[in-house]
Amino acid sequence: MSGVPPLTRSGGSEGPGAGRTAVVTGASSGIGAATATRLAADGFDVVVGARRVDRLEELAAAIGARALPLDVTDQASVDAFAAALERVDVLVNNAGGAFDANAVADADLDSWARTYEVNVLGTVRVTKALLPALRASGAGDVLVVSSTAGLVTYEGGSSYTAAKHGVHAMVGALRLELVAEPVRVIEIAPGMVHTEEFSLNRLESQEKADAVYRGVREPLVADDVADCIAWALTRPHHVNVDLMVVRPRAQAAQHKVFRGQD
Structure with missing residues (x-):
């Protein structure tokens, strides 16, 4: 949209991402913040979105x-976010999370x-809103x-694994739907990642969160x-x-973790 101020890259005009605009959702902490930082260093023009605007602006x-500001669970917020963007070459759908560890019987x-709203529908909302710009870029990346958790299940993970299986299925369908168009569809599926908030949000106890990685x-x-x-994102576009x-x-598998240190 007109009136949008130009970006200044921390990585300068050089780097594999030079000339490309990358949007990162859920960027106020954890993987989102780290990804935004890395892409900026690689020369991308980076736009970060999240609910916690104070942390985002920092x-x-x-x-x-x-x-x-971006709340992926709010269509009006997603629409306003999309309307503020002049160009999008890369969309990193990172917003998500787990919010309980209950068995199905205690759901x-x-x-x-x-x-489901955050992980699945939020990803769909943002992808749908930015697809026209990604197509128009001529070499877009979702x-x-x-x-x-989207590839296997485990006890105490029913709500999260069900949602992430939904994300995985959506990504596969999207790739099929866009095969004739200049848009790549990439899925990165991390296993155990020690961030400051993921397990804490899920377990609501710092002691329990720390025990996950002990x-x-x-x-x-x-x-x-x-x-x-x-x-x-920086491989040749084909x-x-x-x-x-x-x-x-x-971590050899979701259920097989070697704990050899106190």
């Missing part, structure tokens, strides 16, 4: 990005609805940060996932990374 100021249906030698951190995202599963070496 990040944007630090990396030379543009911050816009909190409000939590299930929230989990990258979805999903989870290994004894695990070198769990992934947000920067590790951001590195994978940046690599996938190279499509359909699905990248990335786990720490200590």
Whole structure:
């Protein structure tokens, strides 16, 4: 839209992302913030969106990005966000989260609805809103940060695994639908990633959140996932990374984690 101020990249005009605009959702912390930082360093013009505007603006100021408020569960918010963008070459759908660890027998249906709304419908809302701009770019990328929880199930993860399976299915369908168009569809599925908020939001206890990673030698951190995202986005555009599963070496599978340290 006219009147939108130009961006200043922290990475300057050089780098593999030079001349491309990347939108990152859920960018106020964790993987989203790390991804925005990495893409800015790689020369992308970065636009960050999230609900917590104060944290978002602090990040944007630090990396030379543009911050816009975004609630992926609110259609009006998504529409306003899309209307404020002149160009989009890359969409990193990162907004998501887990909000309980209940068994199906103890399911909190409000939590299930929230989990589906944020992870599945939120991703669909933003993707749908920005697809016209991604098509118009001539070489667009839709990258979805999903989870290994979208590929397997586990006890206590019913609401989250159901939602992430929905995300995985949506990504697969979208790739089929866009095969004749100049838009790649990429899925990055992290396993155990130690961030400051994910397990805390889910378990509502710092002690329980810390226990998730206790004894695990070198769990992934947000920067590790951001590195994978940046690599996938900077391949030649005919190279499509359909699905990248990335786990720490200590996590051989969702249910198999080596805990060898106190």
